[in-house]
Amino acid sequence: MEYDAGTPPRWHAHPLGEAALLFEGRPASLLTNRSVVALASALESTPVPGMHSAVPGISSLLVRFDPLATSGARVAEILVRLLERLDLSAEEEGPVVTIPVCYGGAAGPDLQAVAAQTGLSPREVVAAHCAEVYRVLVIGFAPGFPYIGPLQPVLTVPRLPTPRAAVPAGSVALAAGLTGIYPTRLPGGWQVVGRTPLRLFEPHAPRPALLAPGDRVRFEPLPEGVVP
Template sequence: MTQAWPQVQIDPLAEDAWLLRFGEAIDEAVNARVLQVAARLQSCLASVECVPAYASLLLRFDPLGWREDEGRFSEQYLREAIQSALDQASGAEITSREMTLPVCYGGAAGEDLQEVAEYTHLTPEEVVARHTRATYRVAMLGFAPGFPYLLGLDPVLAVPRRSSPRISVPAGSVAIGGQQTGIYPQELPGGWQLIGRTPLRLFDPAADAPSLLCPGDRVRFQAIDEHEYLRRVTP
């Protein structure tokens, strides 16, 4: 049976960009729908670029590819194509890979682990156990190239962002901000709570696929010690 979904709001942003709005909240079910629609649009409208977020989907397109017989851009033509894709998206498969990322928790690699433990009334070991027990989904990439926003954090580990952001957070830092966890792909400023660091390189602009993770990927974390971290660190 076809799933009944709420109406999607379509907002033109520019002559070559529209935004599809699916809701306002950070919600796993809403994000799953965003990713389903992105998968469907990419499969049937190859000329449209899709950039998913938590509850919206940015569409980039060439207006010259959506012209009426008179040669003018046809908004209705594109809307009908998008609506057709929306109507068929409930059965679309989300492109998903299973990724396990090694993480060295605590110490210099995760200097806020103790603070997170105190806030959640857990031991640092219990924080690590809960963080590595979950399976996360990459909801979107944002903030910086290759920065994954991951849904699936144990609610017990939800902690506020730091009152004073750091000027510099090391590349590979695994952090918690509110109900989300994420990974800093480069050295960046940031206000999330740092609990560990992965030796893997999350973003390489010279690579064929610059981002290690993509929206829809499934991610698990595996705890490693400092010696293993240094052995595996990506230059």
């Protein structure tokens, strides 16, 4: 993902059968993601007749609609008009959510490997990971799993060559220029550098996921030796 350079994305409408449309912005950048989240919010606050749902991705919006009430072409036309009216400068920025993390050791089994891949020391990896306020780009892969970023280029590392069969809940991991947090025990191939004691997903809570697209996040190291 590119940092926001201020260049407006180009939008493309991809029909997905008769009752869905993928509205995609290119390139995938912070500006594109902000547009997607704002567009989803606009559709939620002002429902459009015939549209059933709008699910934001990192750089795209999946819209489901009733083909007997509207068409993909009509939906795309409405989305373009909404985009023209969006004022991203007025986008609300909520409080920063602090995520405490125990880095390294059993909580972060890949921290040493990430340090070797980036040319940093483990302490420098932690310092770089905690140095920025990030954006929650999308919730995906599993309920409550946040894709957060983008990371500084120096922290860009690949996924593991062989995914783990089980990654503990709360694991904080890096892959492909992003950082994520495993909400429950799941299989996964991201490189795990730490673990947080926070619960990312409570299925019976009024707001099941701790984080939502557009939220801001900062990571904070727990005292050394504290493993949640």
